[in-house]
Amino acid sequence: MKKTEEMRAEYRREDLGKGVRGKHYAEFKKGSNLVLLTPELAKIFPTNEAVNAALNSLVGVARSATGQTRRTTRARTKA
Numbered sequence: 001m002k003k004t005e006e007m008r009a010e011y012r013r014e015d016l017g018k019g020v021r022g023k024h025y026a027e028f029k030k031g032s033n034l035v036l037l038t039p040e041l042a043k044i045f046p047t048n049e050a051v052n053a054a055l056n057s058l059v060g061v062a063r064s065a066t067g068q069t070r071r072t073t074r075a076r077t078k079a
Contacts, residue, residue, distance in 0.1 A: 035051075037051070
């Protein structure tokens with residue numbers, strides 16, 4: 001494939017509009033963790049709230065089974 005410095009004729013710069021620097025920066029700084037569910041799980045958990053509730057419940061069960069609490073799972077910091 002030959003690389004050229006020009007845009008193809010069907011793309012015109014004026015059609016693209018003016019770019020905005022940092023348009024999505026604030027959202028990016030908030031952080032995100034995108035997870036794709038299989039179609040079967042998406043039917044069972046149709047919303048992010050349903051997924052979060054199920055995962056929180058699972059974490060509670062796992063902690064009670066291992067005897068860990070939120071306090072014991074934190075990394076210790078030197079004062």
